[in-house]
Amino acid sequence: MSELPQPSPGSRASGLISRSHLGIDPFELRLPETLADAAAAVANGSWAHAGGIDVAQRLRAGEVADELVPLCAPRRSAGAGLERLTEISLGERSLFIGAGVSHARIESDPLVQAHRPDVASAWRTIGNVRIRAAGTLGGNLAAFHPGYDAAPILAAAGAELVVAEPDGTEVRCAVADVPRDRLIVGCEIPLSGRVVYDRSLKPVVSVAVGEQAVAIGCAYAATHVIPHGAANPESVTAAVAALGDPIENAFASAAYRRRMISVLVDRCLRMHAEPPAPAGDDRMGVPATRPGSTREVATPDARSLEAAPPARSQDVQSPDAVSRDGTGSMAHVEMHLNGEPLAVAAPPSEMLVDTIRTRAGLGSTRVGCDQAVCGACTVLVDGTPTASCSTFAWQADGSEVLTIEAANRPASAGGRGDVESILPVVQGAFAERSAFQCGYCTPGLILVAAALLARHPEPDRAAICDWLDSNVCRCTGYLMVIEAVEAAAAAVRNSGDADLEDTP
Incomplete structure (x- = not known):
């Protein structure tokens, strides 16, 4: 696993220079060992960090946090009472x-x-x-x-x-x-x-x-x-x-x-x-x-059910290690980016979009509204659509991160429900249906559509609209985008049926 180049001496102390860092001052990252440790830190003025989207926006708005405390038990201290938070x-x-x-x-x-x-x-x-x-x-x-x-x-x-x-x-x-x-x-x-x-x-x-x-x-x-x-x-x-x-x-x-x-x-x-x-x-x-749907979902008597375990992609994560180099803390982050290992030592304030664009050199992850609204910065973290403009890099530690560049990788062996196999199908449907013009928003739309089809191979139009609700496109018109997702869904289903027919 190789280390990528670190920020140049001219970069801001809070991280790499980009729109996503304007107005964000540096802060420290505190990994609590126990629930009492987290509670004491918050009582002393530290900010609790949960999903992090609101934290990023508050920092951009000019508020200052000296220290963030992730509300998830770090993997090295699971079982210290912090599991109650999830x-x-x-x-x-x-x-x-x-x-x-x-x-x-x-x-x-x-x-x-x-x-x-x-x-x-x-x-x-x-x-x-x-x-x-x-x-x-x-x-x-x-x-x-x-x-x-x-x-x-x-x-x-x-x-x-x-x-x-x-x-x-x-x-x-x-x-x-x-x-x-x-x-x-x-x-x-x-x-x-x-x-x-x-x-x-x-x-x-x-x-x-x-x-x-x-x-x-x-x-x-x-x-x-x-x-x-x-x-x-x-x-x-x-x-x-x-x-x-x-x-x-x-x-x-x-x-x-x-x-x-x-x-x-x-x-x-x-x-x-x-x-x-x-x-x-x-x-x-x-x-x-x-x-018009005949599908029903039974609701069991869940008094006999155990609480569902938290899905990794839906709960807050913390980096394994934080070190100090004399200029502030650095979070050591290891992830897989489009299937390739990526290890970086990043300031806690570095956004995932900067790690992808500047460190890894993948420019198709855009910076748009910087408020987790427009969808241009969307990537898939463990298969889940994620606003990389409002996600700190350390939140992706230990995760699989996919950008639109993953659509050009060799075909995955994952099969019909594998998001990497679905990505090139969706990309092809967008091209065939002319579901883009300037292309700025297109990577985010394709990634969200692929995540939808990986979960639900037969979405109706209402489901497609719900998932693409805030992926903003200012020049194409949404009908062609919706039709492209419908065409991709049909192609994925046909591909799966063909695979079943070929199975001895």
Whole structure:
């Protein structure tokens, strides 16, 4: 395994020079040995790092972190209490979800689907496939952003947050009362109840309605909780009428927000009175049934099920080693990039997109919006679409990373469901269907489409649109892209059928 050249002396102290590092000051990386160690660090001002997307954006916005503390037990210290952060478990009266659990896992976990399918459905609306795969419950809450989704959903569901004191002891608090200087361990959601969440008017307003509470996001400086719910709709209506003035900004006036709060609250109350929708499956944002579909997903009595083990690609990772060279800490990262071993010693602030573009010289991974929104920077980390502009390089330690250049490698022996085998098929379909013009966004679109087909060889159009939801294309038009993915799916299926026919 060879070491790639390190940054030149003229590079910024925070890492390689690129748009993804503008405004990010250097920071140290602290690998906690125990839950108490992580809690003490957060109490002393360190930032907890979960999925990391919010952390990257906060740093770009000018906030300064001297130290990040990954919320996942490093491989060298597993079993020291940190595994609780990536746990989903069933209690006598509540469901516990750890702070390090990804959005994608919350929406697909069998325990959540069996006991709080309403929470799984609400979580399915969060962000996009990349956000859901990397973002976590704790990261969403720890950003303390009034427009984020976890707080209103949990508040309306009657959940309590579990936070750790500096000595590691755990205490409970309401979602609206979580202190900023404490480590969020997870949340406990009552087994009974139902929440309906509507985020269709974000960033103007979002509303979650449960039996005993209504939570309003986006419209106030913090998530606003009304202590009345669908069990007493008249009290909800009166409380909404008595609300103080919402904030006023470039997104909406206070008057418009007030009107939309009433609209969404009324809508959610009506939806709450209707029978719940069917439970979902593991399609990372695709409901179990679609209009016209006959496919059903059974929901077992998960009281007898063990919590699903965390998928590696959906939970936060930590580097094996951090060393100091006199100019700050360096994270020693080892990964496989397009099948080839890659070892680097990178500053903790170095983004994965820079490792790929500058160190490995693979320029087809683009830097676009720098906010994990446009999809131009998409790569596959352990088969999962990942925003490399908002993922630190050390998060890919020990992972398999694929870029669009992998489509030009010799054919993989993995077979029909292998993403490397699917990549060239998708690339060919994009060329045949003229699903690109300038090509800037095309690598990200192809990679997401290949990941979709590796998981679901027969996606309907709704599933394709869901997975490509935030891969922005400004010149081609999305219909040709969708048709290209449909053609690739047919080609993958035909190839698999041909392989079966040739098998003796």
